[in-house]
Amino acid sequence: MFTRTKNDSSTGTKKGRRSPLATATLILVGLLTTGGAYALFTSSATADTAQSSAVALHSQSQVNEGQKLFASNCATCHGLKAEGTNSGPSLIGVGAASVDFQVGTGRMPMAADGPQAEQKPTQFSQTQIDELAAYVASLAPGPAIPSSKYTDGGGNAATGAELFRVNCAMCHNVAGAGGALTEGKYAPNLQSVSGRHIYEAMVTGPQNMPVFNDLNITPQQKADIITYLKYIQTHQSPGGFSLGNIGPVAEGLFIWIFGLGAVVAMTVWLTAKSN
Template sequence: MFPIRARADERPARSRRRSGRRSPLATVALVTIGLLLTGGAYTLFTASSGANAAIDLSSPQAIAQGKKLFQANCATCHGLALQGTVAGPSLIGVGAASVDFQVGTGRMPMARDAPQAEARQPVFTDTQTKQLAAYVASVAAGPGLPPSKYLTLTGDATRGAELFRINCAMCHNVAGAGGALTEGKYAPNLQDTTPAHIYEAMLTGPQNMPVFNDDNITPQDKQDIITALKTQAQNEDVGGFTLGDLGPVAEGLFLWIFGLGAIIAFTVWLTARAN
């Protein structure tokens, strides 16, 4: 009698233990909450970093921080006094715009010795990039950062597309998709480039690009070009294969490979049939 009573008493205890187990959905809920909290914290951090990036380039603090960054990361190639060395050109007079473009697009510090510096993930934050620009600009005057009012996509896209075709399409392609140049160099794809960096590239003429100062392409012209490029990048293709938006070269290559291939295949088929 006693053992039976003990087993009867154990059943409710086991049931209580079973009912006290955590549901599998609780783990999923905890993971979801953790991801949401982490994502929210990261968003706040990046937003605060972006807010801090709008610094005064003439402030002594920004210049001092930029000098420290320059001496630690750039002076080996460009010299302590920005005078240049056999490994890198002089930066005297290049201005804040050139530094913001080269460092902000990850082209500098240069990853490897190549015909031209390639765009990649930036090494420095936007705030550090602006501090470097502030220091270089403090040594000698040069083109400054573009005014924010010309970086909005409110220009004349039609006029900008015409200006782009006249001045830029021979290297960057009509669609801004880039193209090959001589000696292993190339005109980069502009579709994912920020408005600020497009403006700075026109203003400073990096790599093989000519300088389009405000006398030959006005700030309003630059805004129109930026508006045209970004409007074109946002538009969806109406149909068919884009072939990389490389223009008639891509279409010709497509016909050469598949059209000629089809002719050869048909010829082989006729020969085999005759035999």
């Protein structure tokens, strides 16, 4: 015996039969739920692994000593657990590279509030800086201190010069002489900056500088940029007096004032002598 399926008088569809759209919707919801759960689990596992790796790079004694130094010198602005306050940003996730750059160049601790932290003599020994970096790195994953193979100037200077002109010269000048920015800020002179601090600045983006991660500029390309900067640090300008490498405006002004002035003075002298 066959059972008839009743038609729904209001919609014209058969009762007891599921719409094809409902099946597709259920499949889509299932895929989204499974994919989301997998992504969350993977990211959490990756973060835990990265944090464990960061801690493994430093001894527990370094972390403990760094925590003491942080509490006595940095917690006023950054909070006892580096969570940040109204006076300073959170340091969770900035990594050891950021600490090594900021403290190693004397920018931190800041002497006074201003448009940006200025470079000054360091207040800590390198051992203490390493301990502070170890403590901050233990809080969350972040950029690590770079290997010397990328910072010793052993890359391609010609490639580095091209990369520097494209990515950095608009602020730092093509010769790394620095330049003024808006609201009292400035791009610092790179003539005496170490390769290690240059690399750390690229991966952490201090002040107004953008972050150049390994997808933007690879580690080898960063090494090439450092090689170029080391080259211009050690080689004098082949054109003679460099005028501080501050660009064509200064050079043109020099020619107009001193060059044209010398021509006028020579003309007056020759005319007076003939008379």
